Amino acid sequence: MIFEAKDLKVYYKTKKGFVRAVDGINLSIEKGETVGLVGESGCGKSTFGQAILKILPPATFYGGSLKIENTELIGLNENEMRKIRGKKIGMIFQDPMTSLNPVxxxxxxxxxxxxxxxxxxxxxxxxxxxxxxxxxxxxxxxxxxxxxxxxxxxxxxxxxxALALVLNPILVIADEPTTSLDVIVQAQIMNLLNELRREYDMSLILITHDLGVVAEMADKICVMYAGHIVEEAVSEKLYYSPKHPYTELLLKSIPNTNIDDLDLKYIPGSPPDLLRPPVGCRFAPRCPYKKKICEVKEPPIFNVDGTKVKCWLYGGVKEW
Known part of the structure; x- marks a missing residue:
């Protein structure tokens, strides 16, 4: 294992309080592994990626643990982090036009x-x-x-x-690397990333809202919702046998080209306010399967047939 996050918390300080952008994430990555991080806009995907490199605004609270090759990152100062950035952890940002110095x-x-x-x-x-x-x-x-x-x-x-790879890092974070590109170029860039990952034997965190992109590339997929990872599974299992209601609805919302099923599906409601998140499950207000316990107690992580899922459906709770 080359990377591990334990109970990671990243809160943004505002005048109204703390925004809990990442709230207790656990994730481990093996050498050469590709992990897809998916979810709606505002779920905390990019915050998680930038938190690893500690490039977030100064008024940010970090909690828990972040380790790269057993080196704890949370307590490192700026000078120490500069030795890690690029050398051990590379980053591919969303918009290269604003990331590359034009002069x-x-x-x-x-x-x-x-x-x-x-x-x-x-x-x-x-x-x-x-x-x-x-x-x-x-x-x-x-x-x-x-x-x-x-x-x-x-x-x-x-x-x-190329900039992310020039120092041969052991982990590369690709934060929506194809967002501003057309479909043909997107495919070329993703194929290139996949080839280079194998050649350099590096690990990759692929952050995206496009489930189609991670389907072919990722070894395992983590689904984020409102600062939590609600489901973690190997790619094939997640696509063909989703466990969390949010994952199920997310997959159903992908447009279907089948002529017999042309109805567009969507998830009713909106993500919660992370200044004041729900007391229980954060997806409960939008969940079609919610129980009473979902509104009053946050679910733990359950292991269901090799899938990690944060949902009371698998907790043996009887009342609905």
Missing amino acids: MKVEKLFFETLKTHEPEITEEASRERTARVLEKVGIEPERMKEYSFQFSGGMRQRVMI
Whole structure:
């Protein structure tokens, strides 16, 4: 196991109180494993990814434990975290246009990244490393002399992937890496990520709201709702035998191309206010199977046929 989160809490401080964006997450990742993190907007997916790198605003509360190769991250200061970012944990952000400095040539972006972790590296050695990694992602080395704004959206995302891989990290977090791209380029980027993951033998956290994207890539999928992981299972099991009502409804909401079933399905209601989340199960107000206990007591994690599910349906509670 190369990564572990135990009872991780990430709260944003506001004038009205704390927003419980991530509220008690447990997750472990093995070497070479791809984990898909899915859920509606605002469920805490991106907060979880950024919390691992500790790049959230200063007025943020952290609780629990975050470990990379048995190194505890929660207590590390900024200087110590800089040694971890890039070297052990890489990040591919949603929008490469706002993540890449438009006034710096691509080779300079790579040189600064390499120089931070390898102070003795020369510009010539940096250019050689940059050329190799750019070739891996399908970009001609000559283009390192250009600025990021001279690249198309798909090419900018390839540069972001190369930047994340240049230091050969053991874990890469891809935060909705294909959001701003068209469908054809999305498929190319996801295939590229999958190939590079195998080649570099790295672990990958794939954060997305697109269930179709994680279906082919992820070894296991974690479904997030209102700051909690409500279901964790291997990909095939989650798709063909979902256990949590939210997962079931989420899968049903995917448009169906079957001519006999063209009705669009949706989940009634809205996610809860994380300033004042429900006392019991956070999905209870929208759940078609809720029991009385769901409204008064938060469910623990139950292990059902190898699936971890946070739902009272599997707690042996009789009253409905």
